[in-house]
Amino acid sequence: xxxxxxxxxxxxxxxxxxxxxxxxxxxxxxxxxxxxxxxxxxxxxxxxxxxxxxxxxxxxxxxxxxxxxxxxxxxxxxxxxxxxxxxxxxxxxxxxxxxxxxxxxxxxxxxxxxxxxxxxxxxxxxxxxxxxxxxxxxxxxxxxxxxxxxxxxxxxxxxxxxxxxxxxxxxxxxxxxxxxxxxxxxxxxxxxxxxxxxxxxxxxxxxxxxxxxxxxxxxxxxxxxxxxxxxxxxxxxxxxxxxxxxxxxxxxxxxxxxxxxxxxxxxxxxxxxxxxxxxxxxxxxxxxxxxxxxxxxxxxxxxxxxxxxxxxxxxxxxxxxxxxxxxxxxxxxxxxxxxxxxxxxxxxxxx
Amino acid sequence: xxxxxxxxxxxxxxxxxxxxxxxxxxxxxxxxxxxxxxxxxxxxxxxxxxxxxxxxxxxxxxxxxxxxxxxxxxxxxxxxxxxxxxxxxxxxxxxxxxxxxxxxxxxxxxxxxxxxxxxxxxxxxxxxxxxxxxxxxxxxxxxxxxxxxxxxxxxxxxxxxxxxxxxxxxxxxxxxxxxxxxxxxxxxxxxxxxxxxxxxxxxxxxxxxxxxxxxxxxxxxxxxxxxxxxxxxxxxxxxxxxxxxxxxxxxxxxxxxxxxxxxxxxxxxxxxxxxxxxxxxxxxxxxxxxxxxxxxxxxxxxxxxxxxxxxxxxxxxxxxxxxxxxxxxxxx
Ligand SMILES: [Zn+2]
Numbered sequence: 198x199x200x201x202x203x204x205x206x207x208x209x210x211x212x213x214x215x216x217x218x219x220x221x222x223x224x225x226x227x228x229x230x231x232x233x234x235x236x237x238x239x240x241x242x243x244x245x246x247x248x249x250x251x252x253x254x255x256x257x258x259x260x261x262x263x264x265x266x267x268x269x270x271x272x273x274x275x276x277x278x279x280x281x282x283x284x285x286x287x288x289x290x291x292x293x294x295x296x297x298x299x300x301x302x303x304x305x306x307x308x309x310x311x312x313x314x315x316x317x318x319x320x321x322x323x324x325x326x327x328x329x330x331x332x333x334x335x336x337x338x339x340x341x342x343x344x345x346x347x348x349x350x351x352x353x354x355x356x357x358x359x360x361x362x363x364x365x366x367x368x369x370x371x372x373x374x375x376x377x378x379x380x381x382x383x384x385x386x387x388x389x390x391x392x393x394x395x396x397x398x399x400x401x402x403x404x405x406x407x408x409x410x411x412x413x414x415x416x417x418x419x420x421x422x423x424x425x426x427x428x429x430x431x432x433x434x435x436x437x438x439x440x441x442x443x444x445x446x447x448x449x450x451x452x453x454x455x456x457x458x459x460x461x462x463x464x465x466x467x468x469x470x471x472x473x474x475x476x477x478x479x480x481x482x483x484x485x486x487x488x489x490x491x492x493x494x495x496x497x498x499x500x501x502x503x504x505x506x507x508x509x510x511x512x513x514x515x516x517x518x519x520x521x522x523x524x525x526x527x528x529x530x531x532x533x534x535x536x537x538x539x540x541x542x543x544x545x546x547x548x
Numbered sequence: 549x550x551x552x553x554x555x556x557x558x559x560x561x562x563x564x565x566x567x568x569x570x571x572x573x574x575x576x577x578x579x580x581x582x583x584x585x586x587x588x589x590x591x592x593x594x595x596x597x598x599x600x601x602x603x604x605x606x607x608x609x610x611x612x613x614x615x616x617x618x619x620x621x622x623x624x625x626x627x628x629x630x631x632x633x634x635x636x637x638x639x640x641x642x643x644x645x646x647x648x649x650x651x652x653x654x655x656x657x658x659x660x661x662x663x664x665x666x667x668x669x670x671x672x673x674x675x676x677x678x679x680x681x682x683x684x685x686x687x688x689x690x691x692x693x694x695x696x697x698x699x700x701x702x703x704x705x706x707x708x709x710x711x712x713x714x715x716x717x718x719x720x721x722x723x724x725x726x727x728x729x730x731x732x733x734x735x736x737x738x739x740x741x742x743x744x745x746x747x748x749x750x751x752x753x754x755x756x757x758x759x760x761x762x763x764x765x766x767x768x769x770x771x772x773x774x775x776x777x778x779x780x781x782x783x784x785x786x787x788x789x790x791x792x793x794x795x796x797x798x799x800x801x802x803x804x805x806x807x808x809x810x811x812x813x814x815x816x817x818x819x820x821x822x823x824x825x826x827x828x829x830x831x832x833x834x835x836x837x838x839x840x841x842x843x844x845x846x847x848x849x850x851x852x853x854x855x856x857x858x859x860x861x862x863x864x865x866x867x868x869x870x871x872x873x874x875x876x877x878x879x880x
Binding site: 314318437 | 637664716719747
């Protein structure tokens with residue numbers, strides 16, 4: 198429902214749930230539940246290893262037959278490079294892309310925000326950029342040697358952008374995505390110790406945000422995704438170190454894209470549409486993301502000029518964990534149509 | 549006079565506020581030294597200490613400071629209270645607030661916890677150390693001790709030696725010393741200093757002699773054994789040979805240099821015994837000054853509250869706090 202309100206007609210759900218989606222039965226269950234309850238299309242993603250324990254491969258083949266659109270260990274990286282390489286080889290047999298969450302835990306240490314000047318000013322343990330970049334580099338190299346379609350999730354640093362830029366120049370099959378908060382906010386937002394600013398990867402420094410914007414412009418990053426992670430207020434109104442990582446993003450993504458990318462002339466409105474619909478559809482190999490006669494009528498209608506303040510209390514999502522409450526934005530979803538059926542009408546969710 | 553309801557860090561204090569705390573501490577110190585001067589000016593006020601991280605020294609210092617001013621001091625006994633049964637920090641704070649405490653002193657292993665508490669209670673919160681962030685009362689007692697000997701901070705060279713990366717004492721001192729015009733050099737193994745600390749205005753070196761050269765103040769920091777297990781240095785023997793300060797090394801500092809340490813000292817590791825007990829050492833004086841500075845802070849915070857009681861201002865910590873955050877958040 199939050200997805201529909203935010204103008205999304207299809208969403209992918211990551212496998213790092215309880216239980217972890219690592220076999221075909223759970224995939225069938227998600228599809229069934231989605232069909233019965235969801236107002237938008239839901240595409241499950243399977244885990245790479247059983248229970249995301251990093252020990253043995255999930256039932257990748259059976260899950261592929263049950264209809265997953267990709268495999269991912271989201272929430273962490275597969276630590277064992279040998280095992281990941283085997284998973285990549287195996288997944289390419291089913292033409293499944295691998296979605297990489299890039300994070301080397303030994304480099305993260307106990308960090309809770311971006312390592313840098315801001316962390317130093319407010320006395321917090323930092324998460325260094327290299328903890329993301331070493332895995333981006335590793336996964337690019339392994340994708341090259343296995344030939345799998347690699348998609349790097351939620352990149353956040355200048356170094357990651359560079360690595361992906363270089364891989365693309367070499368003509369490798371790698372795509373990349375960024376979350377709206379990583380081009381809208383810097384680590385300065387953490388200053389008041391509000392745990393709504395705690396996410397993984399963390400909000401980065403200004404130079405990272407600049408280079409991500411440039412990469413969006415150059416189409417080095419071709420996808421914008423949300424990394425939607427709802428959390429209860431009790432998991433956020435507590436000690437920053439203890440608070441959960443994560444941010445809700447579905448209901449703010451489009452407006453942040455319009456406000457921080459289109460209005461700032463980083464990309465055109467058409468390019469934003471590509472990054473939020475055409476390109477993701479292409480990556481997933483689904484016949485969507487274009488407006489043509491004969492295609493499924495999954496359509497979102499937006500008023501790009503409507504200005505308003507984001508109000509977390511008006512979210513459909515039960516969780517309000519966003520650092521954007523009170524943030525002034527432009528662009529409102531007016532209608533969301535899924536398979537010809539209007540699910541959001543004049544900005545309001547239909548029953 | 550203090551600007552805010554809480555004392556959360558040195559970062560947010562003005563030089564004027566720091567000096568007014570120091571000057572008040574001078575008067576308070578007389579009360580400790582002379583029984584005839586003791587008076588229970590704050591006898592109708594209540595203070596509670598919440599130590600989520602053990603520190604007998606600091607807790608005792610706050611307790612004595614409270615008692616010298618006449619305030620009623622209670623310790624929550626975190627280890628034995630409902631906190632152990634999983635009560636959240638915010639809930640604990642709100643409960644104590646309802647009981648009418650005027651001052652809450654909090655020590656916690658996580659950064660930002662004093663701010664979190666302050667945001668949720670009407671009481672005045674004193675940060676007694678949060679994570680690797682700040683330990684303002686320790687820095688203020690260090691500043692007071694320096695002030696007593698040097699009378700001025702302008703152009704003093706202060707060398708801070710040890711585990712800088714994990715030290716809230718070092719950070720609070722850097723904030724304070726820079727505000728008062730001193731020069732700060734931090735020194736320790738490269739694995740125990742984050743180069744970014746230069747953004748706070750401190751100079752960084754791994755050369756101990758360079759750090760000590762012509763210093764007016766030498767401050768040793770306690771080295772924690774856990775850091776060795778974390779792979780940050782090989783062992784204490786190597787640490788003390790490369791970064792330990794002894795009598796010969798003290799000669800690089802100015803002749804009238806003073807030696808400080810927040811205690812408790814690992815004798816023979818960060819400092820050698822002869823200098824700990826030597827003439828330049830003010831380590832014992834620091835303990836007394838700690839009580840005086842904490843008395844000053846309690847007194848000034850209560851004075852601030854009295855004023856608000858007269859004007860009937862109800863503290864609403866969260867509103868204004870959150871408001872001004874939004875402005876900054878927007879990278880626009
Ligand atoms: Zn992730």
